[in-house]
Amino acid sequence: MSPVSRGRKKDNKQNGREPSPEAEVVEEIGPDHPAVREMLDNVVATLGEFERVDDPVDGEYLAASLLAVGYGTGEEATEVFAQLFVAEAEEFGQPGALAFLRCVAALTPEPIRSLATEAADRLVAAGVSAPSWVGELGEPTTAGEYFRWSEGDGVGAVLYGSFHRAGRTDGFLLFVDEEDCGSVNDLxxxxxxxxLAEARRMTNEEEPVPEAPIPAGEFRWRVEAALGVRESHDREVIELGIEPSQPEEDDIPYEVTDVVLRARLRALPMPAKPLPAHVHPA
Structure with missing residues (x-):
């Protein structure tokens, strides 16, 4: 058992992803349908919390708790939900909404990044002011340190990665389980x-092999492959109408961390080799 799940330093009181309509259903019934309206009301209720945040990383995790609603439903569904949230935030038009939109722009790829940026710029032009921490979201994210601990051929590995932005450092520790198709098992x-330093120290104490540095691009390749397998597995469970399992000790739901980690990975170079195809063993 890897030590990844130990040493949590962050508490997050968001409930994570709630069961949600599929993208095509949202597009068909529109934002005024009771189920969709309930989801959007939850977004509005959360927007005020961004004014009480004092750290940009905390703001990103708060925004990710909303963006994660589409986890496991496919890229198109995720975009539909994000578009609805961006429009709702712009209509709300308060400082917390502006902070949320800047977080969305920092966390998402195109086309949602541009939609969120344009909506935020319109609020600024209308005289809305963002909390002071929001400015850091526009600073570049740069690579930190990346390490791998092998747990044996065919077993898996622990991966460590850190990232820097505006003088702050955050990061992740995860276990890639080769006995589960190479899926992320702990994150x-x-x-x-x-x-992060404490997590690395504990891992070095508890793993049977010493840490081995790896290039930033290799870290991205390995992690994106493992995240993809995990989401594929979770999608199969979601399609059966079952919530993916979550260890009780997790302070931040897996799918919320997935949103932030994927955003950080986009700051790293991607090797030319393609991601491995996910094939279930016979």
Whole structure:
């Protein structure tokens, strides 16, 4: 058992993903349908919380708790939900909404990034002011350190990665389980340099092999492959109408961390080799 799930340093009181309509249903019934309206009301209720945040990483995890609603339903569904949230935030038009939109722009790829940025710019032009921490979201994210601990051929590995932005450091520790098709089995976010250092120290103490540095691009390749397998597995469960399992000790739901980790990975170079195809063993 890897030590990834130990040493949590961050508490997050968001409930994570709630069961949600499929993208085509949302497009068909529109934002005024009771089920969709309930989801959007939850977004509005959360927007005020961004004004009480004082750290940009905390703001990103708060935004990710909303964006994660589409986890496991496919890329198109995720975009539909994000578009609805961006439109709802712009209509709300308060400082918390502006902070949310800047977080969305930092966390998402195109086309949602541009939609969120344009909506945020319109609020600024209308005189809405963002909390002071929001400015850091526009600073570049740069690579930190990346390590791998092998747990044996065919078993898996622990991966560690850190990222820097505006003088702050955050990162992740995860276990890639080769006995489960190479899926992410444990995923722990750490939102401060001190917490990351402690996680690395504990892993070095508890793993049977020493840490091995790996290039940033290799870290991205390995992690994106493992995240893809995990989401494929979870999608199969979701399609059966079952919530994916979540260890009780997790402070931040897996699908919320997935949103932030994928955003961080986009700051790293991607090797030319394609991601491996996910094939279930016979």
């Amino acid at each position: 722990a976010p750490f939102v401060s340099e001190e917490a």
